[in-house]
Amino acid sequence: MAKTGKLGRGVALVGAGVSKFGSFKDKTSRDLYVEAFLDMKASVDKGFDPRDIQTIYVGCFSGDLFESQGHLAPIVTDWVGLVPRPATRVEDACASGGVALRQGVLAIASGLYDVALVSGVEKMTNLPTERVTDTLAAASDVLYEASAGFTFPGLYAAIATAHMAKYGTKVEHFMQVGIKNHNNGALNPKGQFNRSIKDIMLARQKKCQDQGQPVPDYKSEMDFLKDAAANPVVAWPMRLFDCSPITDGAACALLVAEDIARSFTDRPLYIIGSGQASDYALHGRPDITCIKASQIASKEAYQMAGVTPKDIQLAEVHDCFTIAEIVATEDLGFFAPGVGPKAVAEGVTARDGAKPINTSGGLKSKGHPVGASGVAQAVEIFKQLRGEAGPRQVPNKNLRLGLTHNVGATGGTSVIHVYERR
Amino acid sequence: MEQRDFTVASFNKFLGEKRLMGSKCKKCGSLHLPPRPLCPHCHEAVMEWTELSGKGKLVAYTAISVAPTVMVNQGLGKNNPYCSGVVELAEGPKICARVLGVDTRNPERIEVGTPVKLEVLERAEGQEKVFTLAFKA
Numbered sequence: 001m002a003k004t005g006k007l008g009r010g011v012a013l014v015g016a017g018v019s020k021f022g023s024f025k026d027k028t029s030r031d032l033y034v035e036a037f038l039d040m041k042a043s044v045d046k047g048f049d050p051r052d053i054q055t056i057y058v059g060c061f062s063g064d065l066f067e068s069q070g071h072l073a074p075i076v077t078d079w080v081g082l083v084p085r086p087a088t089r090v091e092d093a094c095a096s097g098g099v100a101l102r103q104g105v106l107a108i109a110s111g112l113y114d115v116a117l118v119s120g121v122e123k124m125t126n127l128p129t130e131r132v133t134d135t136l137a138a139a140s141d142v143l144y145e146a147s148a149g150f151t152f153p154g155l156y157a158a159i160a161t162a163h164m165a166k167y168g169t170k171v172e173h174f175m176q177v178g179i180k181n182h183n184n185g186a187l188n189p190k191g192q193f194n195r196s197i198k199d200i201m202l203a204r205q206k207k208c209q210d211q212g213q214p215v216p217d218y219k220s221e222m223d224f225l226k227d228a229a230a231n232p233v234v235a236w237p238m239r240l241f242d243c244s245p246i247t248d249g250a251a252c253a254l255l256v257a258e259d260i261a262r263s264f265t266d267r268p269l270y271i272i273g274s275g276q277a278s279d280y281a282l283h284g285r286p287d288i289t290c291i292k293a294s295q296i297a298s299k300e301a302y303q304m305a306g307v308t309p310k311d312i313q314l315a316e317v318h319d320c321f322t323i324a325e326i327v328a329t330e331d332l333g334f335f336a337p338g339v340g341p342k343a344v345a346e347g348v349t350a351r352d353g354a355k356p357i358n359t360s361g362g363l364k365s366k367g368h369p370v371g372a373s374g375v376a377q378a379v380e381i382f383k384q385l386r387g388e389a390g391p392r393q394v395p396n397k398n399l400r401l402g403l404t405h406n407v408g409a410t411g412g413t414s415v416i417h418v419y420e421r422r
Numbered sequence: 423m424e425q426r427d428f429t430v431a432s433f434n435k436f437l438g439e440k441r442l443m444g445s446k447c448k449k450c451g452s453l454h455l456p457p458r459p460l461c462p463h464c465h466e467a468v469m470e471w472t473e474l475s476g477k478g479k480l481v482a483y484t485a486i487s488v489a490p491t492v493m494v495n496q497g498l499g500k501n502n503p504y505c506s507g508v509v510e511l512a513e514g515p516k517i518c519a520r521v522l523g524v525d526t527r528n529p530e531r532i533e534v535g536t537p538v539k540l541e542v543l544e545r546a547e548g549q550e551k552v553f554t555l556a557f558k559a
Contacts, residue, residue: 134490141518143430144456148518148555149486149493149506157484158508165482165534236485236503236529283508283516288482 005304007109010258012268013419015044016375016382021192021249021367023125029063029250033076033121036250036372043382044254045265050080053254054113056087057103059096059120060371065135067123076121093139094320096120097251097374098406098415104255105274105417114257120372121250132246136370139409141281153243155282155410156321157235162288163323164237167338171237175225176344177322178241178364184351185361187392192247192367197221204230242322247367251375253382267386273305273418279411289338291411294331298405298416302333305418309333312418313399314355314384316377318407319362325349328405329357332416356394359384374406374415385421428459428469437542437553442476444515445469455515475512476540478557483507483521485529496545503527509538509557520556532559 017039019032041050058073069075073087090100097120104118124132137146140155150158163169178197185191186199195203201224208215218224225231231239254264261268275297282288302308309332317332319325326340334355335343343349349357360366360380363373381402383389402419426432428445433456436443445457448468452461455474460467484506489499498504505521522541524532538557545552 129488130491130494133488137490145518146490149489149498149504149520150484150518151486151488151490153488154484154486154506157486158482158506161484161532161534162482162508232487233485233503233529234488236487238484281518282482283518285516288508 005300007105007274007304008111009109011105011108011271012256012258012261013253013271013378013382014256014261014264014268015040015254016379017041017043017252018190018372018376018379019250020190021247021369023246024248025125027123027248029060029067029069029072029121029123030076030079032123032248032250033119034079036119036121036252037080040252040254045267046263048254048264050082052115053082053117054085054115055104055107056082056085056117057090057100057119058087059090059098059100059374061091061093061096061122061139062135063123065138067126072121076119082117092413092415093408094318094368094370095374095406095408095413095415096371097376098404098417099276099374099413101253101375101378101417102274102276102415105271108255108257114260116255117252118255118375119250119252120369120375122369122371123248124246124369125248129246144283145281151235153238153321154235156323157238158282159288159327159410160237160323163327166289167341169326169341172222173326173341173344174237174242174322175222177319177325178225179221180344180350181319181325181358181362181364184359184392185365187390188361188366191361191365192245193361193365197224197241201230238321238323244320244363244368247369249367249369249372249376251372251379253375253378267421269382269385270420270422271417272420273301273307274416275300275304276413276415278413281412282410289327291327291331291407291414293411293414294328294405294407294416297414298332301416301418305420307401307418311401312403313396313401314359314381314394315357315403315405316360316362316380317357317405318373319358319364320368320407322364324407325357325362328407332403332405351392352395359389359392359394374404377404377406378417378419381419385419426471428457430456433457434553437555438551440542442474442540442555443471444474446472453513453515455511455517478509478511478538480521480534480536480538480559481508481510481516482534483532485526485532503529505529505532517555520554521559522556523559
């Protein structure tokens with residue numbers, strides 16, 4: 001089988017932006033999309049004419065069910081003034097955005113286009129929580145996973161119990177991921193939660209005090225997270241603060257052929273590795289403690305980029321649930337299988353650690369508008385590698401290599417990109 | 423054996439007869455649960471039905487409190503968590519199923535590795551009987 005594992009030509013990332021993430025009653029997908037497009041446009045150092053965009057990829061999981069709006073790609077393309085350019089919706093569950101990004105990379109690498117807009121959008125908060133749960137469950141194997149009563153938190157919770165049984169992982173490790181990502185997200189003005197878990201804990205105590213109720217005696221964030229009233233179980237061992245929220249949001253990134261990158265900015269990033277793989281439903285996998293599609297996709301991306309996991313200086317990984325971040329850091333080869341929990345406990349993955357993970361706050365704190373998340377991860381790497389992440393900028397002054405890891409469902413899809421600043 | 427297509431409809435019909443049925447490739451001998459028409463190993467479509475013992479062990483599980491509508495309608499969820507899990511059958515294949523006979527209010531006491539055996543759940547949905555794959559600890 002012919003397989004070169006190389007891009008046909010170089011691809012540069014020259015602009016990236018997001019809408020504010022959160023819950024916006026009066027905004028629809030197209031409003032969020034316009035906001036992300038304008039943020040992206042403002043990030044292109046030398047400016048550009050939007051009419052130079054030749055093709056548009058839009059990651060969107062389920063406008064159909066969330067907003068009763070299918071066929072969203074030409075609509076958002078119209079709303080940003082790009083009709084009649086080809087507009088393609090990409091759906092791979094929560095990996096829709098990452099796969100849209102990859103389609104843009106492939107389109108430019110093929111030589112067909114020089115300028116591609118890659119993007120994602122999801123408007124999730126119109127529906128009540130139960131219906132959102134139902135809609136997300138549609139990304140699982142409806143016949144053979146959801147039929148057993150599994151929800152999305154439930155499927156990741158099953159991965160968690162398998163990981164606990166095999167490696168001795170504790171619920172405290174999951175909580176440490178949440179604390180870390182909220183600490184990062186507190187510094188991200190575009191994120192859904194701009195508060196650390198400590199701040200949320202203090203606010204709860206104050207509320208009790210103000211209302212003349214008994215004030216819970218929390219000695220630390222961990223006490224707060226173990227309080228079932230403050231942090232109820234969703235699907236044991238995943239509690240509320242182990243789960244990414246329901247979010248409205250959009251993200252846009254501008255990809256161009258390497259040879260024209262300097263006409264957009266003197267500080268382009270280059271996408272030097274791209275990998276994608278699929279996997280079976282949960283019960284079809286030999287090992288439930290890892291996501292093999294991520295292992296395969298990352299190997300492909302590392303090989304294309306000519307780098308190793310050690311070389312990656314920071315990563316945005318798919319922490320739809322706290323267990324998912326732990327598993328991701330193992331699948332990506334940052335830590336050996338079973339060592340992910342120790343890494344988070346020792347602060348290795350903290351913003352000032354040796355391997356900062358989810359400096360944006362991750363899906364957990366920044367929010368998870370499913371179709372947009374994969375592109376929003378690229379936005380954070382764009383900002384960090386260019387030194388533009390403000391108060392959450394990692395201390396390492398010599399950042400050169402970043403990675404994004406975006407997973408659909410429980411790993412039925414995994415898509416990985418490696419970014420370089422030269 | 424009666425010829426039935428290798429579909430979820432047939433799988434559920436067998437469940438209604440309290441039988442856990444998979445498909446076995448007549449060419450390479452591989453066993454598939456849930457059943458499927460095309461063998462992913464040899465890419466041939468020459469399957470035959472085979473019955474599994476229904477004995478296995480729990481390899482992953484969760485106790486769910488925030489439930490989808492279909493479970494909420496059965497009185498399960500918030501104040502009455504239920505267990506879903508992945509069961510590895512004695513014959514090798516794994517499958518997702520409801521898990522019964524475990525303490526869902528103290529889920530930390532449920533153990534991976536717990537032996538389980540087939541127990542099909544039955545409920546009425548309008549005029550229809552619906553069968554759900556379950557295992558009992």
